[in-house]
Amino acid sequence: MKSRLLNRIGLLFLAFVVxxxxxxFFLWMLSLSLKFEIDNGAYPPIFIPERFAWSNYAQVFRENNFLLYLWNSILVTGTATALALLIGVPAxxxxxxxxxxxxxxxVMIARMTPGLSYLIPLYLLFQWVGLVGTIWPQIIIHLVxxxxxxxxxxxxxxxxxPIELEEAASIDGASAWQVFSMVALPIARPGIVVALILAVxxxxxNFVFGVVLASRETRTLPVAVYNMLSYEQVSWGPLAAAALVVTLPVLVLxxxxxxxxxxxxxxGAVKGG
Amino acid sequence: MAATVQAGRRPLRLAPNYWLFVLPALIVVLAVIVFPWAFTIWMSGNEWTLGSPRSFVGFANYLRLWADPRFWESLGHTLWYTLLSVVMPLILGTLAALIFDARFPWRGFLRGIFVMPMMATPVAIALVWTMMFHPQLGVLNYLLSLVGIPAQEWIFNPSTVIPSLVAVETWQWTPLVMLIVLGGLASLPRDPYESAEIDGANGWQKFYHLTLPMIAPFIMVAAIIRSIDALKSFDIIYAMTQGGPGTASETINIYLYNTAFAYYDIGYSSAMAIIFFVIIVALSLILLMLRQRLQWSEAEGK
Incomplete structure (x- = not known):
């Protein structure tokens, strides 16, 4: 009994190591985002500062148009996911x-294709059609x-x-659409939730599509946080704060x-991009 | 796959026309997947830089690729990067799966945290890693100094940039390997272990002779998925080094990006995209064949 307990504690320890x-990493990310420049530049590094720089977060939203980019991200991800569910679930x-x-x-081939090979032709297509500068190119390409x-x-x-219920319903005279929407769909709700979460x-x-297709007004958050690097002198606090803002919704989810x-x-072992 | 469960069922009297359900997706697939491919194949036969006239050149772009030292160099980087970022997560992920397969307190919670890196936004992660890799102020060099290892230049030195990027990739994608192998471990039968215990096998013998052969197919699946993703890796490399210093970490995907969207050399980049895709498919097929051989010899051994 005692060795069993020891075993469990040992395993817990190993799990913590793993x-x-x-x-x-995430604690350090949080620490970076809450420190003033002087603390972020200190050597040896400071883990918990004496004063927290909440202003880093305020600065991210004030100076970088982050609310707009947040909205763009919600719009692109929301629409692309909704459309994907609409056509993907029946498919x-x-x-x-x-x-x-x-x-x-x-689907496997789509999984293997590098995102860039979609990007080149679709980028040209969007230019010819005159959609560049709007949010639509990003929504469409996120369908990939x-x-x-x-x-x-x-x-x-x-x-x-099980297919039995569907058979019963169709023998009772339900149309294919009725069978799908009233029998198959309600049962599949947990699967739809999984698909929704992963798609979101x-x-x-996604970064690579936005970096090519987004204009100043249509950037999504990953592109916006990357652009913070190139357009101002890099200060670590706000940059880490922005990085955390971008990825926090996903981490919570x-x-x-x-x-x-x-x-x-x-x-399915799927991954997009 | 579970599809075989329903095989051999009598034909339905009122079998609905299921193709109608697939149709909308088919249209989307045609528009955003098949059209780009057709266009890319056609474009790869043309000499065309955006803003200048286009002309048909046949296979000239492919010949140019063959003679392009920068392409070969980037192919080398890609293969080295891929090898490392398949092997490292496979080893670490299998170890982690063995731990998470056991029972201990807070297991679910810890697994949730373990999965986080893979779900986090790659660009955001990459920026923080860049700060941690900083040669003077980075926390990693400070940690190394605590154990007496001299400061490294990480992603800022051509000879260490790829291993450093792989460290990030490994940190991010070990959880996926862990999940796949964990799924394999959960499906293992109990009986062989019981008889092995009666025969007095120790822990290592049980792992090496029982567990490892049985989870090998799952490790292969993880290897295939990891290879495809590592070959295509873009976000982390682009956000951290953009292929630098110089071209020391320029993989095919990064070179492709530069050719298409920095030089706007559409024809050449299309040819590169096609060769790149062929490489990915070829490597996946090799691994698939390996996997089949593995299962075959296993079945034979029984």
Whole structure:
């Protein structure tokens, strides 16, 4: 009994060792974001400063138009995810029911293609159509990230949901659409939540599309935080504060929806971009 | 896959037309995936820099690529970067999975924190790592000095830039390997372990002769996914070094970006994009074949 307890404590210790790079990194990020320049430039480094520089956060929002970029990020991620669910959930359903494994290959290819190879032709297309300067190019190209994730997760999910209920409903005279919307869809809600969360995270994090397609007014947060580097003399406090603001929504979501994320990633092992 | 469960079912009397459900997605896929590919293939046969006239040149762009030392150099960087950022997360992720497979207090909570790096915004992470790598003021050199190791130049030195970037990549993506292997560990049967214990096998023997062969297919899946992602890695490299110092960390993806969006050499970058994609597919196929061989020899051994 006693050795068992020791075992558990030993394991807990090992787990802490394994997790420590993540914990220490995020704590250091927080520390950087709350220090004045003089503390951030100190050697040896200061972990907990005597005075907290909350002003770093205020400065990020005041000087860098961060509210606009936050709104852009919400708009791009929100629309791209909503559109992806709208077309991806039925597609996942159809592919799962058709047992069309070739369609899954298309998703795999989309997964393997580097984001840049979409970017070059679509960038030219957006220029010709005259969409450059609006938010639409980014929303459209984010579909490259969100649609495969949603389709992939939903194929996996619909393959596990029973078909008997659907058969019963269609024998009772329900149309294909009714079967889908009234029988299949309600059962699939947990799968949709997984797809939604993963699509939101990978769209939110996307950087490469924005760095090419965004103008000054249509930047998303990852692009905005990167641009802080190049457009002013680098001061670490506000930069770290901005980095934390950008990634905080995702981190909170990860903690809240840990179980769904783990389920989705291990089932489909998807990643956008 | 679970698809086989329903195989062999009698045909439905009123089988709905499922293609209608797939149609909207098909249109989107055509528009944002197939069209770009067709366009890229066509463009790769043209000599075209934005702002100047376009002309058809056949395979000249591919020949130019073949003779481009900067491309070969970037290919070398890519392969080195990929090798390191597959192997390191595989080793660390498997170790972490073995720990997280056991039972201990706060397991779920700690796993949640462990997963965080992979979900965090890469650019934001990269900026903070850049500060930590700072040769004079960075916290990493301070930590090294505590154990008596001299200060490093990390991403600011051509010879250490790739390993330093890989450290960030490893920090970020070890959790994915851990999750996949953890899924494998959870599906292992109990019986072989019980009989091994009766035979008096020690912990290492059980791991090496039982666990490792059984989770090998999962490690291979992780290796394939990791290879694809590492080959395509962009955000971290671009945000931290932009391929520098000089071109010391310029991978194909970064060179591709520069060719397309710094030099606006559309024809050449299209050819590069296609070759790049071929490399990714080829490597994935090799790994897939390895995986099949692995499972095959395993089945034979039984």
């Amino acid at each position: 997790v420590s790079p993540a914990i220490l 996942g359903y159809g592919i799962a029911r058709l047992k069309a494994e070739k369609a899954a290959v298309v 990230v969100t649609v495969p994730i949603v389709v992939w997760v939903m194929i996996g999910y619909f393959e596990t949901t 995270i990978f769209s939110w994090n 990860t903690m809240l929806a840990q179980r769904q994320i783990v389920a989705g990633l291990t089932a």
